[in-house]
Amino acid sequence: MKKLDNLVSDLAPRRFGLYGKLWVGFLSLVILAALYAYSRQLRQGLVITEMRDYVLWGVYISNFVFFVAISLVGSLITAILRLSGARWSTPLTRISEIIAVAAIVMAGLTIIIDMGRPERLLYLFLYGRLQSPIIWDVIVISTYLVISLLLLYYPLLPDFAILKKYSGDKPRRQRWYARLSLNWKGNPEQKRRFRRAVSMLSVMIIPVAFGIHTVTAWLFATTYRPGWDSSNFGPYFIAGAFVAGAGAVISIMYVLRKTYKLDNYITDLHFDRMGKLLVLLCLVYLYFNINEYLVPAYKNTEGEADHLHQLFLGEYAPLFWLVIIGGLIVPILVLIFPKGRKPLPVFVMGLIVVVGAWWKRYLIVTPTLLHPFLPIQGVPESWHHYYPSGLEWTITFGTLAMALLIITILVRYLPIIPIHETAEELGITNKSETPAP
Amino acid sequence: MKTKYPPYYGLIFLLSLSMLSYGGTYGQEGKSRPRVTLSYSKLMPGSSLLTITAKYKGADGFEGAAGLGFDVSQLFDNDSLALLGHTETNADGTAIYDLSGQENYEPDSTGTYTLQVVSGKHPEFTKVEKSISYRDATLEARIIKEDSTNYITATLTDTFSGEPVADAPLKVQVQRLFRPLRIGEEFYMTEEDGHIEVPIDPDIPGLNGRLNLEVVLTDSDTYGNVKNALEAPLGEPIVNTSTFYQRTMWSPPSRTPLFLLIVPNLLILGIWGTLLYLVYNLFKIYKSKN
Numbered sequence: 001m002k003k004l005d006n007l008v009s010d011l012a013p014r015r016f017g018l019y020g021k022l023w024v025g026f027l028s029l030v031i032l033a034a035l036y037a038y039s040r041q042l043r044q045g046l047v048i049t050e051m052r053d054y055v056l057w058g059v060y061i062s063n064f065v066f067f068v069a070i071s072l073v074g075s076l077i078t079a080i081l082r083l084s085g086a087r088w089s090t091p092l093t094r095i096s097e098i099i100a101v102a103a104i105v106m107a108g109l110t111i112i113i114d115m116g117r118p119e120r121l122l123y124l125f126l127y128g129r130l131q132s133p134i135i136w137d138v139i140v141i142s143t144y145l146v147i148s149l150l151l152l153y154y155p156l157l158p159d160f161a162i163l164k165k166y167s168g169d170k171p172r173r174q175r176w177y178a179r180l181s182l183n184w185k186g187n188p189e190q191k192r193r194f195r196r197a198v199s200m201l202s203v204m205i206i207p208v209a210f211g212i213h214t215v216t217a218w219l220f221a222t223t224y225r226p227g228w229d230s231s232n233f234g235p236y237f238i239a240g241a242f243v244a245g246a247g248a249v250i251s252i253m254y255v256l257r258k259t260y261k262l263d264n265y266i267t268d269l270h271f272d273r274m275g276k277l278l279v280l281l282c283l284v285y286l287y288f289n290i291n292e293y294l295v296p297a298y299k300n301t302e303g304e305a306d307h308l309h310q311l312f313l314g315e316y317a318p319l320f321w322l323v324i325i326g327g328l329i330v331p332i333l334v335l336i337f338p339k340g341r342k343p344l345p346v347f348v349m350g351l352i353v354v355v356g357a358w359w360k361r362y363l364i365v366t367p368t369l370l371h372p373f374l375p376i377q378g379v380p381e382s383w384h385h386y387y388p389s390g391l392e393w394t395i396t397f398g399t400l401a402m403a404l405l406i407i408t409i410l411v412r413y414l415p416i417i418p419i420h421e422t423a424e425e426l427g428i429t430n431k432s433e434t435p436a437p
Numbered sequence: 438m439k440t441k442y443p444p445y446y447g448l449i450f451l452l453s454l455s456m457l458s459y460g461g462t463y464g465q466e467g468k469s470r471p472r473v474t475l476s477y478s479k480l481m482p483g484s485s486l487l488t489i490t491a492k493y494k495g496a497d498g499f500e501g502a503a504g505l506g507f508d509v510s511q512l513f514d515n516d517s518l519a520l521l522g523h524t525e526t527n528a529d530g531t532a533i534y535d536l537s538g539q540e541n542y543e544p545d546s547t548g549t550y551t552l553q554v555v556s557g558k559h560p561e562f563t564k565v566e567k568s569i570s571y572r573d574a575t576l577e578a579r580i581i582k583e584d585s586t587n588y589i590t591a592t593l594t595d596t597f598s599g600e601p602v603a604d605a606p607l608k609v610q611v612q613r614l615f616r617p618l619r620i621g622e623e624f625y626m627t628e629e630d631g632h633i634e635v636p637i638d639p640d641i642p643g644l645n646g647r648l649n650l651e652v653v654l655t656d657s658d659t660y661g662n663v664k665n666a667l668e669a670p671l672g673e674p675i676v677n678t679s680t681f682y683q684r685t686m687w688s689p690p691s692r693t694p695l696f697l698l699i700v701p702n703l704l705i706l707g708i709w710g711t712l713l714y715l716v717y718n719l720f721k722i723y724k725s726k727n
Contacts, residue, residue, distance in 0.1 A: 130693045130701060131686045139705060146712050154715075157722065182723040189725045197718050204711060 003428045008166045011415045011422070014260065020412075027405040034398015037391045038113065046116045048391060054376060055369045055386035060114040062362040063396050066244065067107035067403065068141075068216045069237070069357060073245025074100025074148050075209035079202040088273055090425060091265045091417045095256065096249050097152040098414070102406035103248075104145045104212075106399050111141075113395060133218045140212045147208055151201045157184045157194060158420035213237045220364070226296070226303035227368035236292050239285040243328075244357035246278045250350030252407065254343055256416055265417050268343060275341035278353065282332045289324065307371045315385075316367050319359060327356015468563045469493040471502040471530075475554065475569040477661030481576050485536040487569070489554055491526050493562065501530025506557040509534050512568065514545045518553065548572055548597025573597060574660040576607075578652045580669050586636050587671050589620075591652040593631045593663070601631025605654055609635045612649035612666070620650075643672030 016024065041048050051058045077096035081089040112118045128135040160181035167174040184190060214234035221233035230236070250271070257266040293311075296304040311320045331349040334340040340349070366386055370376075376384055388396070423429075471491040478486045487509060491502035506525045510518045521539050524532040536542055544550050553568040573596040581588050589609055593602040606624040610617035618641070625633040633652075641648055647670050654663040680687075684694045 127690060129688075129690045130697050131688070136701070139701075143705075143708055143712075150712065150715055153719075182719060183725070184722065185725075187725060190722050193718050193722050193725070197715050200711065200715065204708065208708065 003426070004162075004423055005166075007419060007423055007426070007428060008162060010262070010265070011417050011419045012163060012166060013411075013413050013415060016412060020259070020408075024405065024408060027401045027408065030401035031398050031405065034395045034401070037394040037398070041113075041391060041395065042118070048389075050382075050386055050389045050392065052383045052386075053379065054372060054383055055366060057114070057365050057369060058386055059362065059388040059392045059396050060110055062358070062365045063399060064107055064110040064114065065216055065237075065361040065365065066358045067103045067110060067399075068213055069241035069244040069361070070248050070354075070403075071100045071103035071107060071144065071148070071245070072209050072213055072238070072241035073103075073249050074151065075205045076242055076245055077249060078151055079205045079209075082202055083206075087425060088269065090421050091262075092249060092253060092270065092274070093155070093421075094152075094414065094416055094418050095253050096245070097148065097155075098407055098410045099245070099248050099252060100148045101145075101152055102403045102410070104141065104148055105406060106403040108141055108145065109402070110399050113399070133215060133222055136215045137212075137219060140208065140215050144205075144208050144212045147201060147205050151198075151205060154194065154198050154201065155418055155421065156414060157181055157190075158186060159415050159418060160184065161186070162419050163415065210238060213241045220368075224373075225368050226301070226307040226371055227364070230292060230296075232288065232291060236288040239281070239288045240357065240360065243278070243281045243285045243353060246274065246281055247350040247353030247357060250274050250278065250346055251354055254347035254350070256411065257343070260416065262417065265422065271343045271346040272338070272341040275335040275346045275349070278346075278349065279332055279335045282328050282335075282353070286328050286332070289328070303371060303373060307367060310367050310371070311363065316363060320363055323356045323360050323363060327353055327360065468559075468561060469495075469502075470563045471505060471556070471565055472499075473554065473556070473565050473567040475552070475567055477550075477552075477569060477571045479574065479576075479661065479663045481578075481663070481665035483537055487534040487536055487552060487554075489524065489526065489532040489534065489567075491530045491532075491556070491562075491565075493530075501528065502526055502562055503528045503530055505530070505532075505559050505562055507532060507534075507554045508557065510553045510555070511542060512551040512553050521552075544573065544597055548595070569661075571661045572659050574602060574654065574657075574663050576652060576654060576663045576665045578650075578665040578667055580637075580650075580667070580671070581634075587639070587669075588634050588636050589650055589652065590632065590634045591665065593627050593654060595660075601627070601629070602660070603627055603629050603631060605631070605657065605660075607633050608651075608653045608655060609633075610651050610653065611641060611643070611672075612651060617651065637669075637671050639671070639673070641672045642675045644675050646670050646672045646674035648672040 049058065073096045077089055078093045078100075082093065112121060115121065124135065124138055128138070130136075158181075160177045161184035164174055164177035164181055167177055214237065217233040217237035220228035221230055223229065253266050253270065253274075257263060293308065297308050310316050331353050334345055334349050340346070370384070370386060471493045474490045476488040476490070478488060480486070489507055491505050492499045493502050494500075503526055506523060508523055509521045511521055512518055521536070521542065522534065524534040526532045542550075549570050549572055551568060551570045553566065556562065556565045558564070575594045575596045576591060577594075578589060578591040581590055591607055591609075593605050593607065594600065595602055605627045607627060608624045609620045611620060620637060620641070621635050625635060627633055637648075637650070643649075647668055649666060649668050650671075651664055651666045654660060656662065682692070684692045686694065686697075688694075
């Protein structure tokens with residue numbers, strides 16, 4: 001029992017310290033600024049942004065694709081690693097589920113932000129055409145959100161029951177944990193239902209997660225536009241999403257380990273394994289990138305040539321090479337060596353990968369829109385380029401801050417590392433649970 | 438004896454004069470003078486139309502004089518006028534007056550018709566008068582087949598004299614949605630006997646193979662516009678490739694392809710059914726008594 005006490009003491013949610021409060025305050029300020037900017041956009045319309053007839057998907061849709069990519073981590077760590085029997089990933093499952101929920105919520109909100117008339121959102125459901133990938137995206141995002149919420153909540157049931165027991169000195173919190181634990185006693189029927197549900201969700205989330213990112217890729221690939229017209233876009237997006245998601249988990253697990261002193265639970269081994277996993281994912285994504293650029297470059301049709309020239313040597317070249325070299329090749333080179341897989345280098349590489357992943361989405365969305373099949377003529381000079389306005393950046397940073405705030409709040413009230421599962425793996429028995437017959 | 442008037446009589450007279458002249462000035466001030474053009478058209482076998490176009494110079498160039506009424510009258514040899522009827526311009530400044538079946542609509546002794554239009558009172562436009570003279574022509578058209586080639590033949594005759602009209606430019610064309618499709622050359626000049634003969638290409642597309650052929654005399658100083666139209670099954674049948682009523686990927690929601698209705702909805706039902714079961718499972722965990 002003593003061991004469980006220690007475990008709960010280590011893993012139970014803790015109040016924010018000074019830095020935690022400052023962090024929440026900072027995020028709140030960014031969100032407030034974004035809300036003000038969005039209220040202006042709502043009043044004046046999308047004309048207040050720099051998006052025009054050609055670049056009609058700008059920084060918002062890049063941000064949306066980024067959030068969708070990040071959300072895929074829920075299926076990677078929770079489902080794929082769990083089903084493949086990689087028990088070492090147990091301490092990371094809750095973190096990845098929290099990231100997945102925050103990202104998918106913000107992906108949905110970002111789409112609404114990109115709408116000129118958000119009050120007409122309901123029309124999507126009333127008048128939507130099932131032939132349109134946009135409707136598929138709406139359906140699959142809402143499905144993925146529900147699965148992610150259930151996959152976060154189910155494993156929390158035994159943890160809430162444990163926290164209820166250990167929150168005797170805080171009656172109000174104890175009541176909340178009691179409600180949320182759904183009367184969990186760990187009896188055989190509850191365990192049977194629990195295990196079956198978690199297995200079902202782990203299996204179900206994989207095709208839906210693949211679906212969400214494939215459908216998002218199809219939003220682009222179902223057009224004939226240079227840079228998007230590719231039958232390879234679905235796997236290319238999924239590979240990129242796994243890279244972004246793994247980078248996000250590495251970054252956040254490092255911060256949480258430092259903040260909550262979880263060195264005994266999130267060990268160097270986890271960073272080593274996640275580093276190796278990230279190398280593998282980066283290599284796969286690099287392969288898809290080569291495939292995605294080499295084939296059109298070989299065919300060199302007029303539209304593709306113009307688009308690729310802009311990426312390789314033109315206006316977008318510095319950003320493009322920074323993303324490819326800095327965001328993919330450098331992490332591979334660093335993480336391939338054991339010294340590079342120590343916590344700090346892995347964290348730095350994870351962070352670089354996440355930032356690179358964001359800009360990669362920007363490079364997928366914007367340059368193609370600036371290369372339509374018909375030449376851009378008879379329009380103001382500013383329509384030939386797209387530089388997001390301060391308002392767009394403020395709103396975008398607000399959505400990123402909102403995702404981080406959701407993660408922060410969930411981390412504040414939920415155990416970051418699954419207590420019950422860790423106890424089981426360590427062979428610590430919870431005597432309050434009914435033993436199996 | 439000299440009649441004496443009070444001194445203010447002169448003032449009253451001057452005031453009255455100035456008011457009258459002001460009223461007259463006010464009546465014309467700000468009014469535009471419309472430019473009226475008349476055009477006569479005859480569609481065989483018996484429909485005759487007078488087209489009146491009225492335009493005025495507005496702020497943005499020439500604009501149609503809308504809502505301007507016209508009396509249409511016929512002028513005879515003895516300068517007598519017979520009112521035929523009344524018409525009014527539409528928003529484009531065009532009015533079409535149907536002359537078919539009009540009583541008193543007769544040519545003069547030379548076989549010429551003279552019509553006069555006079556505009557009515559209008560707050561924006563001054564009164565205007567215009568006349569047009571024309572002779573009635575008959576344009577007969579038919580299809581003949583010679584050596585397995587189809588021809589359209591047409592004969593233009595002066596109705597009053599019964600004489601064929603030579604050297605008149607006739608156009609042969611097929612009716613189309615936006616503008617007619619010309620057959621052969623730009624126009625064919627009628628022979629001495631007022632006759633033309635034009636071969637019809639067998640590969641002109643037509644709905645169900647039917648062609649709406651037209652022979653037209655356009656803007657003739659003597660006869661105005663004369664047209665004869667006839668339908669003939671001489672074209673290449675158009676195969677209707679429209680998918681408007683089919684279930685396609687580009688149809689509205691009511692015509693979604695069946696596979697796209699069935700497969701995704703089965704998937705959605707399967708996944709959401711499972712999710713509902715998992716939510717219900719939470720309830721069962723909550724209610725578990727063991």
